Amino acid sequence: MAATTLSQPAARPRTRRRLKRYTKLDRAALTLMGGVPLLLSLAFVWLPALATVALSFFNWTGIGGFSDMKAAGLENYRIIFTIYPEFPPAIEHNLLWLVVFFVIPAPFGLFLAHQLNKRLRGSRIYQSILFLPVVLSLALVGFMTELVFSPTQGLVNNLTGHAGQNNLIDWLGDPSLNIWAVLIMACWRQTGYVMILFLAGLKSVDPSLQEAASLDGANEWQSFRHVVWPALRPINIVVVVVTVIESLRAFDIVYIINQGTNGLELLSTLITANIIGETSRIGFGSALATILLVISLVFVLPYVYTTFRKDTRS
Amino acid sequence: MTAATVTGSPTTADAAASAPGRRRRLRPARAFLHAFLIATCVVWIAPVLYALYTSLRPYADTAKDGYVSVGGHYNLGNFANAWNEADLPLYFKNSAIITIPALLITLWLASMAAFVVARHSFKFNLLMLMIFTAGNLLPQQAIITPLYKLYITIPLPSWLSDSGHLDDSFFGLILIHVAFQTGFCVFVLSNFMRTVPTEITEAARVDGASEWRQYWQVVLPLCRPALAALATLEFTWIYNDFFWATVLMQTGSNRPITAALNNLTGQFFTDNNLIAAASMIVAIPTLVVFFALQKQFVSGLTLGANKG
Numbered sequence: 346m347a348a349t350t351l352s353q354p355a356a357r358p359r360t361r362r363r364l365k366r367y368t369k370l371d372r373a374a375l376t377l378m379g380g381v382p383l384l385l386s387l388a389f390v391w392l393p394a395l396a397t398v399a400l401s402f403f404n405w406t407g408i409g410g411f412s413d414m415k416a417a418g419l420e421n422y423r424i425i426f427t428i429y430p431e432f433p434p435a436i437e438h439n440l441l442w443l444v445v446f447f448v449i450p451a452p453f454g455l456f457l458a459h460q461l462n463k464r465l466r467g468s469r470i471y472q473s474i475l476f477l478p479v480v481l482s483l484a485l486v487g488f489m490t491e492l493v494f495s496p497t498q499g500l501v502n503n504l505t506g507h508a509g510q511n512n513l514i515d516w517l518g519d520p521s522l523n524i525w526a527v528l529i530m531a532c533w534r535q536t537g538y539v540m541i542l543f544l545a546g547l548k549s550v551d552p553s554l555q556e557a558a559s560l561d562g563a564n565e566w567q568s569f570r571h572v573v574w575p576a577l578r579p580i581n582i583v584v585v586v587v588t589v590i591e592s593l594r595a596f597d598i599v600y601i602i603n604q605g606t607n608g609l610e611l612l613s614t615l616i617t618a619n620i621i622g623e624t625s626r627i628g629f630g631s632a633l634a635t636i637l638l639v640i641s642l643v644f645v646l647p648y649v650y651t652t653f654r655k656d657t658r659s
Numbered sequence: 660m661t662a663a664t665v666t667g668s669p670t671t672a673d674a675a676a677s678a679p680g681r682r683r684r685l686r687p688a689r690a691f692l693h694a695f696l697i698a699t700c701v702v703w704i705a706p707v708l709y710a711l712y713t714s715l716r717p718y719a720d721t722a723k724d725g726y727v728s729v730g731g732h733y734n735l736g737n738f739a740n741a742w743n744e745a746d747l748p749l750y751f752k753n754s755a756i757i758t759i760p761a762l763l764i765t766l767w768l769a770s771m772a773a774f775v776v777a778r779h780s781f782k783f784n785l786l787m788l789m790i791f792t793a794g795n796l797l798p799q800q801a802i803i804t805p806l807y808k809l810y811i812t813i814p815l816p817s818w819l820s821d822s823g824h825l826d827d828s829f830f831g832l833i834l835i836h837v838a839f840q841t842g843f844c845v846f847v848l849s850n851f852m853r854t855v856p857t858e859i860t861e862a863a864r865v866d867g868a869s870e871w872r873q874y875w876q877v878v879l880p881l882c883r884p885a886l887a888a889l890a891t892l893e894f895t896w897i898y899n900d901f902f903w904a905t906v907l908m909q910t911g912s913n914r915p916i917t918a919a920l921n922n923l924t925g926q927f928f929t930d931n932n933l934i935a936a937a938s939m940i941v942a943i944p945t946l947v948v949f950f951a952l953q954k955q956f957v958s959g960l961t962l963g964a965n966k967g
Contacts, residue, residue, distance in 0.1 A: 371870040378874065379775035382768040382841050383787055389806065389838035390794040396805035457699070460692060467693070473953065474700040477707065480945040480956065482899030482917050488924075488938045489706050491931070492713065498931040500709045503727040533706070538960075545961030586796065594798045597901040601921055613800040620804050621906055630804045638801035645796045649789050 397638055400631035414628075421632035432633075435610040438524055442531070442611070443592040450532050451588055454539030455577075459569065461540075462547040476541060478534040486530050487601025491517065494526040520608025527598050527609060535591060539584055546580030547573065582648065589644045593637060612637045714738065714936035721932060737936035745927040747940060750916035754944075756829050757904075757915050758897045761836035765893060766886060768837065769844030774874045776845065777852035778860060788849065795842030799902050806835070810907060827909045835907065836897050844889050847963045851885040852878055885962060891952045892959030895945055916941050 367375070404417040425432050457475060461468050478486065493500045494516035501516065502508040516526040550573055558568035596613040599605045605614025612633060619630030713726060720731030741747060772791070776784045810826035820828030859881075860873045868877070879886075904918035911922050920941055928934045948956055 368869070374869065374871045375775055375779070378771035378870075379787065382772040382845065383790065385768070385834075385838040386791055386794050386842060389809075389835060390797065390802060390842070391790065393802035393805040393809065394797060396809075397802060400805060457696075460696065465689075465692070465696075467696075471696045471700055473949075474704050476953070476957070477704065477949055480895055480949045481942055482901060482945065484899070484901040484917050484921065485938055485942055485945075488920070488934055489710060492710050492935055492938070493706050495931055498721070498726055500706070500726065503725055508725070530706075533703070537703075541957055541960055545957075590796055590798065594800070596800065600901070600905070613798065616800045616803065617902075617906060620807055627804055627808065634801045634804050637798055641796070641798050641801060642793075645793050649793045649796070652792070653785055653788055 397631045397634045400628055401635045403628040405627040417628055421629050425632055431610050431615055435612050435615050438610055439612050442595050445528050446535055446588045446592045450535035450539050451584060454536045455543050457540045458543035458547055476537045479537040483597035484601055486534050487598040490530040517602055523608045542584055546577050550576040586648045593641050710935045710938055713932050714939050718930045718932045737932050741933055741937040745923045750919040753913055754898060754915040757832050761833045761897050762893050764837045765840045765844055769841045770848050770879055772845045773848035773852050774878055777849040791842040791845040803906055831907055832903060835903050840893055847889055848885055851882055855881050888955045888959035888962055891948055891955035895948050898944055
């Protein structure tokens with residue numbers, strides 16, 4: 346469990362001696378230094394997370410205090426999976442988001458990172474431009490989506506001559522089209538993010554290995570496949586986690602456009618609608634949130650567990 | 660392309676520099692790669708340039724000539740309108756009230772927790788790190804429902820909150836940013852602090868420095884590069900927050916600018932030219948990060964990723 350860099354046998358006796366040397370004041374200081382941040386995280390992140398699961402088994406408008414809560418068993422879930430009309434499209438869109446993020450920004454970001462990692466003239470300029478959308482907020486990307494895809498005033502329709510009344514393409518209003526317009530802009534931002542992560546990973550790959558491979562007659566694909574790719578394993582895991590989390594968190598862009606309705610439903614917007622809408626349904630919203638929570642924990646917990654287990658072994 | 664990697668090595672680059680004729684010779688594969696990257700970059704920057712271009716043109720001109728056209732007037736009228744009509748200075752002030760304290764408190768708390776976890780070998784260190792890191796990775800929407808209930812239940816003195824509760828107050832927004840972002844910062848800073856040699860704090864300890872002094876005067880100053888990187892990254896994230904502010908701050912005039920812009924569209928911003936100008940104004944702080952602090956931003960991201 347010793348997280349310091351000392352080797353195990355040496356660490357034991359030293360740690361014990363050191364522990365004895367903590368004064369009362371030291372112990373109090375360390376407790377506060379670790380305790381306050383931990384308490385904040387537990388109270389405002391983990392407690393709500395657990396409460397989400399608990400509340401999902403109740404019916405509660407949230408107005409009349411705790412006495413108003415009624416046990417509902419699995420009723421909320423039954424409604425969600427059987428008769429709640431917004432749920433199937435929301436799950437579909439979240440899945441679509443996830444698949445698109447895996448199919449486009451992830452490989453394209455890797456491709457760009459690999460190209461920019463070669464000693465290329467102007468590499469920094471390319472990098473900066475591709476990176477630009479990453480500093481913009483997702484809400485702003487939502488506004489950019491409106492600017493680019495707005496039917497009469499947007500860039501795309503004006504460029505392709507579809508801005509006129511007779512052949513208008515309603516990118517944001519047509520429920521079968523708008524998710525794609527949103528996804529294009531989401532990918533625009535995500536690609537730069539993934540690229541930066543991969544670039545950092547590639548910097549740690551020893552370039553002499555690649556040179557050795559090419560001297561041995563490996564072509565570009567072979568040297569990438571057998572030298573670079575295996576070395577990227579740790580960064581790949583990070584990219585997978587980032588991709589999953591970002592697609593589950595997707596909210597801002599669609600909320601800016603139409604609050605996540607009419608073809609842009611997402612789990613996150615349904616949850617929000619159920620608590621800040623006129624009819625606040627705490628239990629029902631929590632059941633939706635629990636589904637989101639469980640999906641994300643399936644990815645987060647193994648990631649965190651393996652990361653820190655590996656950490657202690659080193 | 661195999662040869663290209665070899666040509667890139669420093670020795671040949673030096674040789675090329677001394678022979679200008681060779682320098683200009685570009686392999687077809689390289690030329691193709693450059694063409695591809697230039698094309699990609701043009702597509703990438705197009706939305707931003709389009710927004711900037713549109714924001715500089717009066718609505719009347721774009722209505723007459725169309726949005727993809729040249730000519731007419733170019734001026735800052737849209738910027739002036741957005742700035743004055745929609746009260747943007749007020750919302751910038753709100754953003755500052757939220758972002759600056761949240762950023763400072765997050766870094767301070769995270770660096771203390773990281774000090775405990777990285778410089779000592781307590782049994783619960785690993786569990787603490789997991790709690791912090793996993794907490795930061797949860798989707799906000801997964802915890803918002805109970806959090807919202809919690810916020811409207813916890814009372815605050817009226818000088819801290821108009822509503823009398825955590826809900827709808829600057830304090831509440833700062834608090835959730837701190838609680839949520841501390842996780843990521845603890846993760847990054849503890850990795851960084853672990854690279855500080857133990858001898859340094861060992862020596863301070865021998866000289867009688869308390870744990871607090873070891874943290875404040877020895878370890879923390881050594882973490883300056885990591886703190887700068889994290890500050891840049893966290894500033895951008897907190898400033899860019901849309902969700903917490905939308906749900907936890909009901910009073911429209913108290914919202915930070917990223918969330919406020921949404922309310923203003925339709926109310927004050929009637930055409931895309933105005934929206935484009937407002938978007939550009941809102942993007943200014945993050946564009947400063949992009950132009951001036953890109954290195955810190957990127958190293959903040961990669962400090963977190965590399966160890967993972």
